[in-house]
Amino acid sequence: MKKVLSGIAILAALCFAGSLVRAQDVASGEKTYKAKCAGCHGQEAEGKPAMKAPPIKGKSADEIQKQISTSPKHAAAKSLTPDDVKSLAAYLGTLK
Numbered sequence: 001m002k003k004v005l006s007g008i009a010i011l012a013a014l015c016f017a018g019s020l021v022r023a024q025d026v027a028s029g030e031k032t033y034k035a036k037c038a039g040c041h042g043q044e045a046e047g048k049p050a051m052k053a054p055p056i057k058g059k060s061a062d063e064i065q066k067q068i069s070t071s072p073k074h075a076a077a078k079s080l081t082p083d084d085v086k087s088l089a090a091y092l093g094t095l096k
C-alpha cells in the first residue's frame with residue numbers, strides 16, 4: 001500500500017513539473033512573439049494582409065525554425081535560440 005501511494009505521489013509530482021515547464025514556455029514564447037513577430041503576424045497570430053504575413057497559429061517548432069532560417073522576412077529572428085523557437089511554438093499552440 002505504501003509503495004502504491006508513493007508511486008502516485010511521484011506521478012503527481014511529475015505531472016505538476018511538466019505543466020509548470022509548459023506554462024513557463026508559453027509565457028516566454030508570448031514575450032518573444034510580441035517583441036519579434038506580432039508586428040507582422042498580428043497580436044493574435046491571425047496574420048496581417050497589409051504585411052503579406054499569413055496567420056501562424058499552431059505552427060510547430062520545425063515550421064518556425066525552417067521559416068526563420070530561410071525566409072528573408074525573418075532576418076531579425078535569426079538570433080533566436082532553439083529554446084526560443086520551442087517556446088514560440090508552445091505559445092502559438094495555445095492560440096485558437
Ligand code: HEC
Nearest residue numbers: 036037040051052053054056059063064067071073077088
Ligand atoms: C517583417 C515582417 C515579419 C516578421 C517580423 C515576422 N514575419 Fe513571419 N512571415 C512574414 C511574411 C511576409 C511571411 C510570408 C512568407 C514569406 O514572405 O517569407 C511569413 C511567414 C511565416 C511563416 C510561414 C507561415 C506559412 O503558413 O507558411 C512562419 C511559421 C512565420 N512567418 C513565423 C514567424 C515568427 C515565429 C516570427 C517571430 C520570430 C515572425 N514570423 C516574424 C513576415 C514577418
